[in-house]
Amino acid sequence: MITLEHKDWKLACKMLQNIPKNTKNKYFQTYSFLLDDKNWGELTSEKFFTSYIKSGQFLTKQDNLSFPNRTLQKHSGAYRHVKIVSPIIYLFLIAIACQIKRIYKEDRPKSYIxxxxxxxxxxxxxSAHYKSSYNSYLVDINICQDSFDYCFQIDFSTFFPLVDTDSLFGKVEKLDPKSELIYSSLIKMIGQGKMPIVDGNTGLSYLNTVVYLDKFDTELINFLKDIKEIESFQLVRYVDDLAIFINCDQSNLSYLNSKVYTKIYELAVQNRLEINSSKTKYFTSTVELGSNMNVALYDYFAYNESINFDEYYSIDDLKSFLDSLIALSSHATFKEYETVSLATLQNSDLVxxxxxxxxxxxxxxxxxxxDEEVIKKIKTLVDSDYKKLRFSTRALITLILNTKDSHIIRSLxxxxxxxxxxxxxxxxxEILSIEYLxxxxxQHTDLIKTIKNTNPNLSNYIEKFxxxxxSTHLQNEHTTFYTIDNKVYDRLDNDSNLNFLFFRYKYFESLGQTLESFAYFKNYFDRFIAHATFCMGFDTGKKPNFRMYYTEKAIxxxxxxxxxSFNEDEIKVIIHTAHDIRNDNPVSHASAALIKNSNLSKDRILESIQNLKNIIEEIWVQLQEKKDM
Known part of the structure; x- marks a missing residue:
C-alpha cells in the first residue's frame, strides 16, 4: 500500500526508544511508549510492520482515525491547540520522516546554514525528542553571537497550519504518488484540512522544517550572497525560528534592514507563509542579544553534568519567586508574570x-x-489562587508534587x-488536570471521569492508551476471520487495496465531502462482499472474485x-439505491447525472452508506465465528 520500508519503521521505533524514560513519562503523547523490551521487540518486528503497517490495516482502525483536541500552554504563556493521535499514528508520522530523510536531498547549502x-x-x-537538537541550536546561536556583529530574527505567524501539505510532499520527487497521497491525506485528516500540530512529533517537525522550508532558505541564502554590503553571514534555524547573522559596516544597516525584510516577505508569500512583523527583529547588535552562555551552567541544564549549582542559585531564589507569584494579581498577564515573577530567577550573566x-x-x-518554608509558600499559593499555576503549568505542578505534601496535593x-x-x-x-495526570x-480515576464531562474524546484516549x-490495545483490536472449514482467513486484513479504499472513504468523510466519500465506500463495500462470499465458501475458486461483485444483481x-436481519426485498432496495447513487455520481461514473438531479439529498446518500455499513457489520460478526463442522 505504501513504499515505507521496515528500516524506516525500525528507525522511528529506535528514535522513540532513545527518549529517556524520565522524559517520556512527562509528556502526554510519549507516555504510551513506556514499553518493556519485549513489547518494543514486537512493535519493531518485520512481521508487525508487514501485516499491520505496510498493508495499511492500521488505517482502517477507528482509534487510529480519531483525533481528540487538546490545549497546551506554550513557553510564551499563550495557549496552543493541538491534535492528539494514537500511538501508532504518532509513530507512523515519525516513520514517514525517516523515509523522506532517506530519499530527499536538501538544496540548502549547509556551509551557510x-x-x-x-x-x-x-x-x-x-532521538524523537527535541532536547539534543535544541541544545545544538543554542550552541550555534552562541557561536554566531561571538563571530558576527548583527542578527536579524524572523518569526512566522502560526507556522504549522499554514504549511501546504500537498506542496510539501510534492517537493519529494522520489516519493511514489500513492504514498504521497496517503501521507498527505492522513496529515490533512488529522488537521481537518490543514497541517496539524501534534505535540512534540519529530516527524512533522522534520517535514515542515527541513523539507518545506528548503526552498525558502536556499533562495534567501543565494540572495544574501549577492549583497556586496554583507561581508559574511550565517543562518541558524530551529523549526520556524530563523536567525540571520551578518558582519557589515554599521552605516549600511538601514539599507540592509529594508532589503532583507522585503525579500523575506516575498519568500514568505511564495511559500504561503505569513511573517509576524511585530515579533520579527531587524538587524540588532549581537551584544544586545544577551551575554554568552556560561558553559558550566549550560552543561548542567543540557547534560545534567555535575556542577556546583549553588554557585548560581540558592533556595532563597525559589522562595523569592514564590513570594512574587503569590503577590501577583489573579488577573495578571503572562507578560506581567514574566517581568515580575520569573525575573526573580534571571541572572544578567546568563542567556x-x-x-x-x-x-x-x-x-x-x-x-x-x-523545605518547610517553601512548602508553606506553595500551600499559600494553592489555597489562595491555584489558577496562577497556569503561568508555568508543568513546572509548577511538578513542584507541588515534589513537596510530597498530601495536604497541598489534596487541596489542589x-x-x-x-x-x-x-x-x-x-x-x-483541564490543562492543570491533564498535567497532573x-x-x-x-492514576486518578475520579479526575479522568471529571474530564470526561468536558472532553470525552480525550478521556477515552486516556483510558485506551x-x-x-x-500491546494490550493492539491485542484487543485484533480480529480473526474463519473460513467455512475453520481456517484462519487473513486476506481481509492484508488486502492493501481494500484498506486503501476504506481509508480514502474516511478521509473524505472527515472533510465533509459526501460524493467522494460515497464513491470510495461503495467500492470498499463491493470488494468486502467479494472477500466475504469467498471466505464463507459461497464462491468457488482460488481467490475472491472482485470483478463479479460490481453489478447490482451479483451483489x-x-x-x-x-x-x-434484512429480508430479500430490503436487501434489493438497499443495493439498488446504492447503485443508483454510484452510477449517477460524477466522482465515479461518466453519466454524472447527479449534477442535474436536484432531488437527491445529502441525507439520502448518508443513509445509503449507513445501510451498507449495517450489512457489513452483520457479515463481520459471521466471519469471526467458527463454523459447525
Missing part, C-alpha cells in the same frame, strides 16, 4: 531566562520543594473538582446467501 528540528537523526543516537531556571530547579533540585485537587462541580471550570482546569501516571498498555444474489 545550520538547520534543526524537534528531534535528531544522529547516526549514533537518533537562560527565568523559565529555564525554574525548570532546572524543579527537575534537578527537587529536594528544595521539601479539591479546588479543581469544586470548579468542575460548580460549573465554573475553564480551559485552565501525566505526572501521576494517570495511557491506562492500558499499547444482491451474494448477500442473500448470508443470514442477515
Amino acid at each position: 545550520s538547520t534543526y528540528f524537534s528531534g535528531s537523526f544522529d547516526e549514533e543516537k537518533p 537562560f531566562g527565568g523559565a529555564d531556571v525554574l525548570n532546572a530547579i524543579v527537575y534537578n533540585k527537587n529536594d528544595w520543594a521539601k 485537587l479539591n479546588n479543581i473538582f469544586e470548579s468542575f462541580k460548580s460549573n465554573n471550570s475553564d480551559l485552565i482546569d 501525566v505526572q501521576r501516571n494517570f 495511557q491506562i492500558n498498555e499499547l 444482491t444474489k451474494g448477500l442473500n446467501k448470508f443470514k442477515l
Whole structure:
C-alpha cells in the first residue's frame, strides 16, 4: 500500500526508544511508549510492520482515525491547540520522516546554514525528542553571537497550519504518488484540512522544517550572497525560528534592514507563509542579544553534568519567586508574570531566562520543594489562587508534587473538582488536570471521569492508551476471520487495496465531502462482499472474485446467501439505491447525472452508506465465528 520500508519503521521505533524514560513519562503523547523490551521487540518486528503497517490495516482502525483536541500552554504563556493521535499514528508520522530523510536531498547549502528540528537523526543516537537538537541550536546561536556583529530574527505567524501539505510532499520527487497521497491525506485528516500540530512529533517537525522550508532558505541564502554590503553571514534555524547573522559596516544597516525584510516577505508569500512583523527583529547588535552562555551552567541544564549549582542559585531564589507569584494579581498577564515573577530567577550573566531556571530547579533540585518554608509558600499559593499555576503549568505542578505534601496535593485537587462541580471550570482546569495526570501516571480515576464531562474524546484516549498498555490495545483490536472449514482467513486484513479504499472513504468523510466519500465506500463495500462470499465458501475458486461483485444483481444474489436481519426485498432496495447513487455520481461514473438531479439529498446518500455499513457489520460478526463442522 505504501513504499515505507521496515528500516524506516525500525528507525522511528529506535528514535522513540532513545527518549529517556524520565522524559517520556512527562509528556502526554510519549507516555504510551513506556514499553518493556519485549513489547518494543514486537512493535519493531518485520512481521508487525508487514501485516499491520505496510498493508495499511492500521488505517482502517477507528482509534487510529480519531483525533481528540487538546490545549497546551506554550513557553510564551499563550495557549496552543493541538491534535492528539494514537500511538501508532504518532509513530507512523515519525516513520514517514525517516523515509523522506532517506530519499530527499536538501538544496540548502549547509556551509551557510545550520538547520534543526524537534528531534535528531544522529547516526549514533537518533532521538524523537527535541532536547539534543535544541541544545545544538543554542550552541550555534552562541557561536554566531561571538563571530558576527548583527542578527536579524524572523518569526512566522502560526507556522504549522499554514504549511501546504500537498506542496510539501510534492517537493519529494522520489516519493511514489500513492504514498504521497496517503501521507498527505492522513496529515490533512488529522488537521481537518490543514497541517496539524501534534505535540512534540519529530516527524512533522522534520517535514515542515527541513523539507518545506528548503526552498525558502536556499533562495534567501543565494540572495544574501549577492549583497556586496554583507561581508559574511550565517543562518541558524530551529523549526520556524530563523536567525540571520551578518558582519557589515554599521552605516549600511538601514539599507540592509529594508532589503532583507522585503525579500523575506516575498519568500514568505511564495511559500504561503505569513511573517509576524511585530515579533520579527531587524538587524540588532549581537551584544544586545544577551551575554554568552556560561558553559558550566549550560552543561548542567543540557547534560545534567555535575556542577556546583549553588554557585548560581540558592533556595532563597525559589522562595523569592514564590513570594512574587503569590503577590501577583489573579488577573495578571503572562507578560506581567514574566517581568515580575520569573525575573526573580534571571541572572544578567546568563542567556537562560527565568523559565529555564525554574525548570532546572524543579527537575534537578527537587529536594528544595521539601523545605518547610517553601512548602508553606506553595500551600499559600494553592489555597489562595491555584489558577496562577497556569503561568508555568508543568513546572509548577511538578513542584507541588515534589513537596510530597498530601495536604497541598489534596487541596489542589479539591479546588479543581469544586470548579468542575460548580460549573465554573475553564480551559485552565483541564490543562492543570491533564498535567497532573501525566505526572501521576494517570492514576486518578475520579479526575479522568471529571474530564470526561468536558472532553470525552480525550478521556477515552486516556483510558485506551495511557491506562492500558499499547500491546494490550493492539491485542484487543485484533480480529480473526474463519473460513467455512475453520481456517484462519487473513486476506481481509492484508488486502492493501481494500484498506486503501476504506481509508480514502474516511478521509473524505472527515472533510465533509459526501460524493467522494460515497464513491470510495461503495467500492470498499463491493470488494468486502467479494472477500466475504469467498471466505464463507459461497464462491468457488482460488481467490475472491472482485470483478463479479460490481453489478447490482451479483451483489444482491451474494448477500442473500448470508443470514442477515434484512429480508430479500430490503436487501434489493438497499443495493439498488446504492447503485443508483454510484452510477449517477460524477466522482465515479461518466453519466454524472447527479449534477442535474436536484432531488437527491445529502441525507439520502448518508443513509445509503449507513445501510451498507449495517450489512457489513452483520457479515463481520459471521466471519469471526467458527463454523459447525
